[in-house]
Amino acid sequence: MDKIHHIAIEVKSIKDTIDWYKKHSSCEVSYQDDTWALLKYENISLALVLPNSHPPHIAFEKDDAHKYGELKLHRDGTSSVYVRDPSNNAVEMLKLNK
Structure with a gap:
């Protein structure tokens, strides 16, 4: 069974959105820059992305990610690598460094 690594949602402001999620949920900021951030939760991570910087998407951990491109x-x-599902949603096939 595959593991979902993170879900990425589009936001208007990285800083304001981090502040909101930290106030309303228990999470840690794993990474942050001007165009995206990664919030870590116990069971999944949530990526915050700015429009036109990174696509909103779902990311699966895949040892064979290279098979997708x-x-x-x-x-x-x-x-x-990013691929598209039949409904044109962005899906990231992610290989972790182990």
Whole structure:
């Protein structure tokens, strides 16, 4: 069974949205920059993305992510490729560094 790594939602302000989620839920900020942030929860992570910077998406942890296309290496050591489901939703196939 696959594991969902994170869900990314589009927000208007990274800082304001982080402040809201920290006030209304128990989470930790795993990463933050000008265009996106990652909030860590006990069972999943929530990515906050700005419009036109990163697509809203769902990310699955996949050891065979390379089967979906050319992987892009990220600064945290993970690599991934984006694909589209039949309804045109963005889906990230993410390979963790182990």
